[in-house]
Amino acid sequence: MTAETAQRWGSALDEVVVYAQGAVCRRLARGTVPPDGRVRVTGLPRSLDPGSLRARVSGSGAVSVVEARLEVEAEPLDAADSDALRREVELRRDEWAAAQGRRDRQLGLIEEVGAVRPVPPARRREDPHRRTPVDAWLGLADFVDERLTSLHTRLAELEEALERAEHAFLVASDRLDRASTDAPPAQVRTTVSAVLTFGALVDPTPAGARAGAAAEPEGELEVEIEYAVPGAVWAPAYRLTHRRGEDSGRLVLRASVAQRTGEDWTGVRIALATADLRRRTDLPRLRSMRIGRRQPSPAPSGWREPPAGLADLFAGYDAAGTRPDGVEAPMARAMAKGRGEPVLVGSAGPPAGHGESADHDGFAGYGAPPPPPLAGGPAPAASFGPGGGARQRGGMMPAAPAAMVPTASGRPMAPRSAAPAAPGSAVPPPTPPTGPPRPSGDELDYPALVLSGPEEQGGRRGRLFPDVPYDPVAAEYRRRAEAVAALPLPGHAVPPRVSAGSFDHRFDAIARTDIPSDGAWHTVTVGEIPVDLRTEYLCVPSVEQTVYGTLVLSHSTGQALLAGPVEVVVGDDFLLTAALPTLAPGGVCRVGLGPAEGIGVTRRTTVHESTSGLRNSTTVLDHRVHVELANRLAGPVTVEVRERVPVTSDADVRIEERADWSAPRDDTGTEHHTPGTRVWRVDLPAGGATALDGGYEIRIPSAKALAGGNRRS
Structure with missing residues (x-):
């Protein structure tokens, strides 16, 4: 019994695990095992890795798969159904070229008519000078003007038709570029099948074990076919929704997935992993270090005499x-x-x-x-x-x-x-x-x-010899599939292998999804993560007199959040798209929301210079800082005002602070404050205002000066 006469089982794609690059697909096939035990499972993609084929029987202890190998078949296609998009592109290209040719010929006619000029006849030496009638000049000018008017009118129509033809050609080309690679690109369809050979196991019952009888399968069997394919990438994305005044929100984990594996993922369960599908799995070999005479290396354990x-x-x-x-x-x-x-x-x-x-x-x-x-x-x-x-x-x-x-x-x-x-x-x-x-x-x-x-x-x-035949068609399919790794990432997106660091994570989608094999980004909803939120307002008036709103986000789940873009929705209004950093399980981070126009801030500073000490030996620079805050929002807010105090490494220079500010505390674990940073935290009611006063003195010996001069601000 040959593979060509083996019974055929159809298969359906059930689950896909997308890694940092590449994916592992799992197909399900169901049928009754024939007497010879050989089955051909169809529907596999052309770009799969031949060494990644795995097959197993699910839910049956009587039959197992003893052999699985790949075979490629070719069959002609109906000319009316195949390559329709490519023929449309060629038709639109011909129409565009014809319209461009008509426009060029019209431009040539306009150039010829515009070059019409009156040319007097050649005059012999003995002939007297003749006058040219003015009516002839005017008649020729009227003819040229009338002819050019009609030609330019026709030129406008031809240019409009050329623009329509070019637009139709570009649309058809874009549709061809974005078309799914699941469709055959030529008049011959090549299909990959897995030829499986089933073998019966020993009957697990005590009587069957004693008799050594083989258990026979009952009814239909379900077979799982697993294989790896290149040409699939993904990047995490988020959508954060919360309402003003609430301390909780909804963080929806989404993913941007692009694949060009040669098969459409229709109604599949999808999972996303940060691991490298092509990572090494073999252990490094540690060779012994010997002192003494050189010894021949031992023969490998896998070698045997014929x-x-x-x-x-x-x-x-x-x-x-x-x-x-x-x-x-x-x-x-x-x-x-x-x-x-x-x-x-x-x-x-x-x-x-x-x-x-x-x-x-x-x-x-x-x-x-x-x-x-x-x-x-x-x-x-x-x-x-x-x-x-x-x-x-x-x-x-x-x-x-x-x-x-x-x-x-x-x-x-x-x-x-x-x-x-x-x-x-x-x-x-x-x-x-x-x-x-x-x-x-x-x-x-x-x-x-x-x-x-x-x-x-x-x-x-x-005898055994390594024999790995080269398939140029499959190599071309894999080359086209791997080109999807060069796609530009969406805004604020980070490759998962980069943001995951030294740890690997897996995210399982909550519902089945459809992703065509077109090499374009598609958004997939993975799941929802409950988060705790609080709104804080920050301002650094010494740099910019603007108050910025931030969201302090924390979650207590065991799932890590990778870096990626997050769409912030406040109430029912979309606010902005920000960058979310990598967040470990139980971590805290801050997401910026942009300027808060409802809160005003004003800063004024004064500097007074004096001397003190015996014989005025110390220069005193007294800096005063005055900050005013006004809340014009409908609810109370908490504003953190950040100031700075000079720092010195000279023991003779002293800095004395005179304010109720304090050193910042990093609650999120992701912020790094520069030395000398001081903060005020102020609670403002709706429509309230407050003023903050602070300052510091710089005491410098008169014989010394700061680098670049005594700073006055």
Whole structure:
């Protein structure tokens, strides 16, 4: 039973977890397992990561998935339904070009008519001067003026038609750029399917366990298909709603999500995570430090000697004879096509140079030690690893010349006949390294190793080799999907990987949502977080005589809030969009609301200079600060007035404060005050006013002066 005849199950996208870059999707498929246990689940996107496919049976202890692999299918599309947006763009482009051509021809006619001038006939030397009739000049001028008037009227109509055609072309182009990539871009639709193989588990009942019987599935099974896709990004956003005079509010967590994964997310449960989907999961290897003589590094634990008599395993296959050319050649062409190689028509196998030589000889197979150099002959052309061939970009290099014949153990022996190399024709290759084999990470990546079948000749048959075929179509899909990471972020937005710091958070949306695969930002409501609010007003009259309103926000939930834009709504009126900093669970932050026009502030200062002490040895600079506040709002307010006092590191310079202000306290844990900051906190009733007086004295020895002179303000 082949995969083409396997039973097909449709699948529906159920859940998506969007990470800092990329997403993990989970599809659900339901059906009855056929007798052969093989099912093809359709509906997977073309841009998925092949190594991320996972499948499991949910809610059944009798059947499990024993194999899951990807296969790509292609089918033609109806020309009437496919590529409609692209054809519309081409039609609008042609209309725009035609309108532009008509406008240019009209401009040419206007230029020709405007260049019409009276030209007198050539006069011979013996002819007397003739007078030009004025009526002829005026008639020509009237003709030109009348003709230009009609041409300019037509030009205005053509320019208006050109603007409409250009607008229609730009709209069609924008629709094509924003169109979902779920639709096929060509006349052929390529679909990705997961071919699953089910296996029955042992009956968990005591009687079945004693008998060793396999439990049979009852009814339909539900299978979960999980895979990772690139081309999905998100950024947090918020909406804060509160009413004046209340100490609580509603903070709605939202997210701006953009995806171009090649499939529309319709009615899916969505979750947002700050983790890196491509982060490393392997532990670093700590190598031992040895003192003494140099010791060879031990062989990797994953390396094993090849089994003895492996070549005899295919003796019956070889005795049965080779396949006809009409059967083997298409197979070779299909294999080479999957690897992206050129194929010669009528060849009986893959072309030489990609993982094997022209005669498929010279391979020692995975796990075999490197072959020794030939006696009296040139060394092998490349360094040999445990896979029997040297690694190069795109596959394995041939391990030995084509004239070498492998023995039963897989080692090449001396060639039957070899012509001596011409002098200076080639540089002798280096001698292969000796010692234990050192397989690379590709040879030890067991999920990526492929077992060579009996069609492979020479030393490759029955052995494991890394074989990762390159799919240019899938690579182009993934390249287009990853381009969504270059989208400009919304205002005040911060990438979640940056704002999360060293911690990872996950946010689950409360409802299902729809996000098309168009590469544009879409807003998703995640949930609501209760917060405590209090309104405070701040002013720094020494810098600007304006009072600013702020909201002190705190929450007692265990969910962290990432940095992002927050839309502030007071009552039913939208106020502004501000930047919310990263807020840890239980943290407090301050959000600015802009100037408060209903509160006035005025500041006046006076400076008096005098001397004191014996023989006037001390200069006294007396600074007086007078601040007036007026509340013109309908309710009481609390205003924090910030002033500054000079600071000094000189022991001879003294600063004496004369005010009831105090040093600021950082209640939110996010503000950093400069040295010398002082604050007043004043409660003003509705329509009330107050005055604040403060000051300080600077006492400087007369023999000293401040840097830049004694400051008077």
